[in-house]
Amino acid sequence: MNSRRALLAAALIATLPAFGCTAISAIVEIPSDISAGSSRSIAGSFDAISTSSSSGGDASTPNKTSYQRDLRQYAALFVKGSGTSEEFLRGVARIAEDHGITHWESDAMTPRAIGQGLRDAKLSEADMDAFVDSVGRDKPAAQLALEGYRQPGG
């Protein structure tokens, strides 16, 4: 540790009592900061929509990518734990709403990400087949889930 770093550490430790334990954890609590950051974020989202659209939909928006990633992780977590199908659906709804989506059934990303999550959770082919049969094998959602399961990197 060089001397400047040591001094900074000492200064920090010395001032900790004045600020409690939040000194090593940023809090953005200034309303104008939150407001500006939020506005910048929305502006970025509009730009991403525009970019995605001009690429013919090939480039996913950060919001969509994040939705897919979250849902995939959720499906994997849920399968490893326990819960009813209603609880599973509530969890999907919560994650979808975080991304501005309430009618998540109409979004092809939803079943695909769930299929990817089931693969991550190491669900066997037989169990996946049973899952697809229970949903209804002919339904597009079941096919998308199967696609996600078989091509988790896609």
Add this chain to the structure above:
Amino acid sequence: MRRLAPAALLAAVLGAAGARAEGLGFVYVSSNVGTASGGHAALVADGTVYHLQSADEGLLLLVREAWSAFQLVYAELENRPLQVAVLDVAPEVTERVQGSFARLYVEQELELARRESLRQDVAWLEAYAQARPTPELRGAGLVSPEAAGDPDAVWLRAVLHARAGHDSLSRVTAESERKLAELAHAADPTRLEELREALSLREAARSLDGAFGLDPRAVAVLPPEADEPLTPPERAGLEALSTRLEHAIAELVLSARPDRGYALLLAQGRYLAARRSLAANHLLLLDAFAAPGRVEAAADDVADSVRAKRREQAAALLRKGREQVLAPALVDEASFNLLEEVASIAARDGRADAAGALSELGLRKLPARGRSLESAPLVSELAPALAAARARLREQDARLQARWSYDLVTHNCITELARTTDGAFGAPEEIERALGAAADPSDERFGFIPFMFFDRVRARMRVSRVVELPSHRETELASLLRQSPGAVTRLRESTAYTSSVYQPLLRDSAFLLFTDDVFWRRPAYGAVNLFFGLGYTAYGLAAAPFDRGARARAGLEGMMWSLPELAFVNVRKGSFDWVD
């Protein structure tokens, strides 16, 4: 395995390639006064920043945001220089790390959702016990029974009958009634979430069948500067949205989702707002910040000039959204929700924080204006049910505290950042292969302090380059000195009260001289600041009856933050309410 050129990340951090550049890096945020005194650290992956912040009730929660929003807040408004240690890793490694943070986010969201549901249970049981109306159900207040028979809603009902069948709504009503009867029979007070879902579904069917009109209070009231007439492409976009919503409502009516009541109410509200917009030739958007239990933000203390700029920005943002979402008819639900958020900001004098932080990655706010609906309690013995519900809520709070509460040494923004990064991989050898070394700083004394952690990252992990990003004042000062080099400019910009870049703010503490851009003179400047703080405190004490001690506090804090400067250490840097 293809190695990604670290230049791609550099493009992102320097803003040259927007938010979609690829790569992985750790970010160190320098300290500033107040809660930022220890500095901060974050991880940036493919243009997304992951970091942990203290939130309400002492919880330490994961925040995800776009690089541009993070840089604006930390480097510009908070005026804290950033350093990014760019890691030389494969794209697969970056994706795995992002997956690990997504897992943490999902765990956190589900735990918070569970707490919210239990809080609702307590509120509902309290209302039953006190014979009060039950809490408002979200979405029910978007439409109004007083406006039954609305012509647009009548048309929507006809479309629905054609698409989903004439008996579709009566089937939904029967389904919700069956559920309500089952819940009443079971008399299980732990199933209140199901009760709320069934009530919401029944109300959605009632409002569609009764052709309820839009509740005018559910609409974001735009100021004149943001309320321009619709253009022909925007009208076409709204027509496309209406058609899309007609499909969505029919699909939701036919769906088996037990929780679809809110989605139906929202779709109906949006449809009615779109039809009204077309009739009035002015855009009507639902208020995304109105929701049961959400309290309007208190007025903040920014200058009038900042308020004016915020209003301008909100109006400009709405214009941008209309051009990029509505006019090209890119009216998928998530994109359209952004427009609603912007309208809600414009309706609140440009306050984008009115309902809490918004993010490009989650944290969306959906229109959810509520209305209380009549319902019977599930049990007659309410006192024990309420006691049990409160106990469940306490248990959940304890669970949250145990898993997510902040601890200075063992659970802070560094420890969780490192744990989640390492958690993307299995064995230590795998971490080493992927990142060069584990991010976990527990093998180093004071490794939990942000700048010590960053030093460790630089020394041990596979860092290809460190990029320094100046603070807002540093950038502005450099620009000023390029335009008019010389001692006069330097002297003017060295004091808080003569600077053309900075305006003194009480939250920055009282100080006279900037010490972040000097080193050898720092102790002398610190001494000047110490005496300035002393004098300011005396002035503050005299002014205390008029400002409740705000200036006296700033003076005392000014003295305190001058002490490290005496020992060559700078913490205080000043901050900004607005940057263009």
